[in-house]
Amino acid sequence: QSALTQPASVSGSPGQSITISCTGTSSDVGGYKYVSWYQQHPGKAPKLILYDVSNRPSGVSDRFSGSKSGNTASLTISGLQAEDEADYYCNSYTSSSTLVFGGGTKLTVL
Amino acid sequence: EVQLVESGGGLVQPGGSLRLSCATSGFTFSSYWMHWVRQAPGKGLVWVSRVKNDGSSTNYADSVKGRFTISRDNAKNTLYLQMNSLRAEDTAVYYCVRSLGEGSVWGQGTLVTVSS
Numbered sequence: 001q002s003a004l005t006q007p008a009s010v011s012g013s014p015g016q017s018i019t020i021s022c023t024g025t026s027s028d029v030g031g032y033k034y035v036s037w038y039q040q041h042p043g044k045a046p047k048l049i050l051y052d053v054s055n056r057p058s059g060v061s062d063r064f065s066g067s068k069s070g071n072t073a074s075l076t077i078s079g080l081q082a083e084d085e086a087d088y089y090c091n092s093y094t095s096s097s098t099l100v101f102g103g104g105t106k107l108t109v110l
Numbered sequence: 111e112v113q114l115v116e117s118g119g120g121l122v123q124p125g126g127s128l129r130l131s132c133a134t135s136g137f138t139f140s141s142y143w144m145h146w147v148r149q150a151p152g153k154g155l156v157w158v159s160r161v162k163n164d165g166s167s168t169n170y171a172d173s174v175k176g177r178f179t180i181s182r183d184n185a186k187n188t189l190y191l192q193m194n195s196l197r198a199e200d201t202a203v204y205y206c207v208r209s210l211g212e213g214s215v216w217g218q219g220t221l222v223t224v225s226s
Binding site (some may be wrong): 001003034036038040045046047048051052055057087089091093096097098099100101102103104 | 154156157160171172173210211214215218219
């Protein structure tokens with residue numbers, strides 16, 4: 001049950017786009033459509049922003065989008081805003097009937 | 111409004127036990143898988159355990175298997191986590207989560223500190 005691999009940090013200027021990767025194996029990310037992404041602001045509980053790789057819950061901005069290729073899923077945030085500064089975590093179902101998170105990525109809006 | 115409210119956290123000595131509860135409201139509790147996820151101070155999210163909507167199936171992370179037990183009472187709309195043989199590395203905020211994926215909703219968490 002090793003954590004999925006995410007970059008520790010990414011940054012971008014307001015209005016720019018950034019992409020956060022989430023790399024696993026064929027036993028988790030590569031094997032299932034059940035990849036979700038969560039946003040966590042300091043001192044707050046995480047919030048779902050994408051599920052099933054690329055689906056947005058109601059109320060989540062369409063600036064957030066997701067994709068998957070092989071064993072790597074990606075979260076793209078376009079038109080960066082100051083409020084996007086937060087930690088982002090990916091999550092996947094695994095072949096062991098468990099779930100696993102990525103190590104998290106700190107997004108800094110410059 | 112969907113609400114998940116955790117309770118039962120606190121300070122416990124290594125080797126001790128603690129039972130967390132998560133009271134829910136605003137949705138049909140018996141329709142959802144429920145999870146516990148933890149976050150050590152300054153660290154990332156770690157999945158701990160899940161239980162099927164009817165309680166018939168459970169799964170655990172290797173790090174807690176054999177020490178933690180997840181359960182639910184659908185009549186009381188409440189999720190539980192019984193934690194035994196606690197270790198310093200179990201120190202974390204424990205979140206109660208409805209679904210990981212579509213429909214996911216998180217509680218505010220309860221802090222468990224394992225220390226002598």
